[in-house]
Amino acid sequence: MDSPANRHVSSVRLFRIREFLVSRLWFVPILCVLGGVALSFGTIAVDRLFGGSAVPRVLSGDPDAALAILTTVAASMVTLTGFVLTVTMVVVQLAMGQFSPRVLRTILRDRPSQFAIGVFVATFAHAMLVMREVKSPSGGDDGYVPGLAIIVAFVLILVSIMVLVSYVNHIGQSLRVASIIQSVGDETRELLDELFPEEPDEVEAPAGSPEDAPDRVVPSPKSGVVFRVDAEELVRYARDADVVLVLVPHIGDFVPEGAPLFDVHGEAADLDETALIRAVALGQERTMHQDLAFGFRMLVDVAQRSLSSAMGDPTTAIQAIDRLHDCLRQLATRPFPSGFHTDEQGRVRLVVPTLSWDGYVNLALDEIRHYGEGAVQVTRRLKAMLDDLILIAPADRRPPLERQLRLVEAMSERGFDDREDMDAAIEPDPQGVGSTR
Incomplete structure (x- = not known):
């Protein structure tokens, strides 16, 4: 019979x-390609x-x-494949140079590009x-033509032409700044709704949380970025060993080899360290699986790069700020998960550190300011x-917003010498410049 650790190994793999x-x-x-080979053999x-x-034969x-x-x-298919790969690499270079290297992952996962190459x-x-x-033909033989396979080849040519036209249109749309920002923003919102439901099962930290x-x-057996934690498995391991586990790094943190991965509270004689380590996925870079802050980071990177002296494109920064505004507005009124995970008896078994409301506000605004x-x-x-955020946020979440507002006002005073320019710079405008009459 498989042990829980073995079952978890399969899950992680x-x-x-x-x-x-x-x-x-x-x-x-x-x-x-496998589908094309199967279709060929079948016909x-x-x-x-x-x-x-x-x-x-007439057909x-x-x-x-x-x-x-x-x-x-x-x-012609070899030529078209080379064309699609070339255009994809151009898009990758453009995105890395003008937006952020972090958005490269989104582009490489683009299904229309993969499907076009596949067709x-x-x-x-x-x-x-075929x-x-x-x-x-040889001698009196008329030769042999696999007619059905030839007709299927004709159909595939027509499909390839339609896919090519669709791909060119898709790439043209994807190269727009708004499309890339929307892609990152939508993925961030989806993860936000998943991690921060409006009515979570658990909000407050339960009694009995470890403090000693x-x-x-x-320790971590290797270096890497924490991008996934299997909380259910860790709770089971902690319950079976009658201990409390505290994950030391945040999700998205880089962990050096040998650095603390878990703090264990309680007698840990029966604890399987190998199983614990396997329940935490370490990788080369951050992902959007459980790391909402990474979505904020990508949007901030786009805004930051567009405001650099090399780019000088504040309008792109405004589009990224629009998405950050949307995410912060959703977070402002939602309860934050405590990071405490309990077993069936309600006892704390796992503590996963989470980013606070103040942390998200600072992440979204400090560098852009x-x-x-x-x-x-x-x-x-x-x-x-x-x-807008101060208007809708609960009283206990307004201090970091009010602090940012004071810093924005101070920033406008430092950035402009003329008093009228200062006053104009601090006038609220959802478009940056354009909405205020």
């Missing part, structure tokens, strides 16, 4: 495999079953015409396999955002 596959550009194309088998008469053409068509199809290579595979079935020095420390000094659009947009 499945998660890692899934994450590895969906974040790779080649996964969907390989599936499409060839049907043609053999009917002796090549499944489709009239499929003679052997020479069929070979010429299939050769042209195979060559082209699947058509290529089908054409190559070519070997075509037999040229740990009885044991579990610094880089936006002297940019009238930024100060006016930040003023409008903070006025």
Whole structure:
């Protein structure tokens, strides 16, 4: 019978495999190639079953015409595949240079690009396999043409043309600043709704939370960024060993090899450290699985880079601030998870550190304030955002917003010499410059 640790190993491996596959550009194309090969074998088998008469020769053409068509199809699909890969790399370079290297992950997971490559290579595979079935006439033999396979190749050509047109339109839309910011913003909002439900099961920290020095420390066996924690498994391990586990790093933190990963409170003689370590996924970079702050970080990076002296594009920063405003507005009125996880008896078994409301506010605004000094659009947009958040936030969440408002006002005074410019810079405007009459 499998132990819980063994079952968890399978769960973690499945998660890692899934994450590895969906974040790779080649996964969907390989599936499409396999589909093209299967389609080729299937149509060839049907043609053999009917002796090549499944489709009239008038539709499929003679052997020479069929070979010429299939050769042209195979060559053109290689060209189209190279075109799509080239355009994708251009988009990657553009995104890294103008927005943020952190948004690269979103682009590589773009399904339309993967599907376009997949359709082209699947058509290529089908054409190559069908070519070997075509037999040229010799002597009194009229030759052999797998008619159904040829017709399927025609259909794949038409599909490829439609996919190419759709892909060009998709790339044109994806290159817009608004599309990239919207993609990051939508993913952040989805994770926010998942991690911060309006009516969570648990909000307050339960009684009995650990406060003393740990009885044991579990070090990290390797370095990496914490991007996923299996809380349910960790609660079971802690319950079985009758201990309380405290995750030391936040989700999204980098953990050096040998640094504390867990603090253990209680007698830990029966605790399996290997199982604990396997319940925490470490990777090369942060992801959006459980790390809402990473979504904020990407939006802040876009705003920060657009405000740099090299870019000088405050309007793009305003679009990123719009998304940050939306996320903060949702967080302002929602209860925050305590980070305490209990077993069936209500006893605390796991503590996962979480970012506070103050932390999200500072993350969203501090760097933008610094880089936006002297940019009238930024100060006016930040003023409008903070006025709105202060209006709807509960009293206990207003202090960090009021602090940011004071800093924005001080920033406008430092950034402009003329009093009228100062007053104009602090006028709230949802568009930065444009809404206020």
